[in-house]
Amino acid sequence: MKDLRPIRGTYYIADLIAEGEHEHQDFKYSISDARKIARSISAFANNDGGRLLIGVKDNGVIAGVKNEEDIYVVEEAASLYCSPEIELRFTAFRVDGGLTVIRAEIEAAADRRPVMVCEADGRMRAYYRVADENIAAPDLMVRSWRESSTGQLLRLTDAERSAMTLLDSCGYLTAESLATHAAISVSTASDIIISLHAMGLVKWSYSGGTFRLVAVG
Numbered sequence: 281m282k283d284l285r286p287i288r289g290t291y292y293i294a295d296l297i298a299e300g301e302h303e304h305q306d307f308k309y310s311i312s313d314a315r316k317i318a319r320s321i322s323a324f325a326n327n328d329g330g331r332l333l334i335g336v337k338d339n340g341v342i343a344g345v346k347n348e349e350d351i352y353v354v355e356e357a358a359s360l361y362c363s364p365e366i367e368l369r370f371t372a373f374r375v376d377g378g379l380t381v382i383r384a385e386i387e388a389a390a391d392r393r394p395v396m397v398c399e400a401d402g403r404m405r406a407y408y409r410v411a412d413e414n415i416a417a418p419d420l421m422v423r424s425w426r427e428s429s430t431g432q433l434l435r436l437t438d439a440e441r442s443a444m445t446l447l448d449s450c451g452y453l454t455a456e457s458l459a460t461h462a463a464i465s466v467s468t469a470s471d472i473i474i475s476l477h478a479m480g481l482v483k484w485s486y487s488g489g490t491f492r493l494v495a496v497g
Contacts, residue, residue, distance in 0.1 A: 284351070286380050289373030293381050296333060297340045301412035304330035309337040311350035318361035318397045323407035323414035325366055325389040326425070330409060334382040344379030345372075354384055363396045363404065364389075393425040410486045420455060420470055421484055421491055424477040439464070443472050444481065453482060453493040 301307055304327075306320050311334060324330030334354065335345040345351070351370065358366040369385040389395045394406040394417065406417040406425075436444070439462060446461045447453045453476075458469040473493060476482045482493040 284370055284372045284382075286372040286374035289381070290375045293333070293336075293342070293373050293375050296331075296383075297336060297342070300340070301338070303327065303409050303411060306330065306332050306412070307336040307338055307340065308332050308334045309343055311353045314353050314357040315361050315397065315400065317354055317357035319407050319414045320409075321358050321362055321366050321368070321386050322395045322397045323409040324386040325362075325395040326393050326406055326417065327388065327409040329388040330386050332382075332384040332386070334384060335379065336381060342375055342377075342379055342381060344375075344377075345382050351382060361398050363398065364392055366395060391428075394422045396422075408484075408486070408491075415486065415491075418491055420473065423470070424474050424484070427474050428478050439468075439472050440476060443469075443476060447482065447493070447495055451494065452485070452487070454490075 296305065297307075299305060304324070306324075308317070308320075311317065317332075320332060332354070334350060335343055337343055354368065358368050366386060366389070371383045371385075373381050373383065375381060396404040396406050399405055406422050407414045408417045408421070409415075442462050443453060443458050446458060450457065453473065455466050455469040455473055458464070458472065459466045462469065473482070477493070481496055483496050484491050485494045486492075
């Protein structure tokens, strides 16, 4: 990172800050916890990508990057605490007052999902970016990422058609609601949901404090 030379970007950074923190942007003033940064990286990568603005406080005030070690901590988070390892793109911007803001870009993981984080207790956990929060992905969501296929539509079984009927009537689908509707176990309902997700018929959506499956399109 020692060759990272700032370019002029007062207006560009001001425009980004005006957007606030959102699904694809997070402000980072102090970089001290690599594992916490890894959660942000995981959340962006498992969604559609995003960026960290390093040297910006939560309220949008530019404090500037004061220590080059901050960048090394971000790199450490991506390489040591994320699995698979995530490659970041860094750009330094010089703003009015001589302060420097670093933009760290995280690409969507796409077919590499789930991007997991090694937590302090040794457990691996995936995150997903929702608005300005990093939300822990439930196990079923992680399974659906791992078992996604090419999206080729196959012939639906009776159980899968029953799930789509429930989805049409309720607007969303969970393993528990499908299990009750079809009088099957939650485990079997989960397998059906995984199959529908792999076919590209359903996608994940966050609402009411929980992740649910909704119809694609």
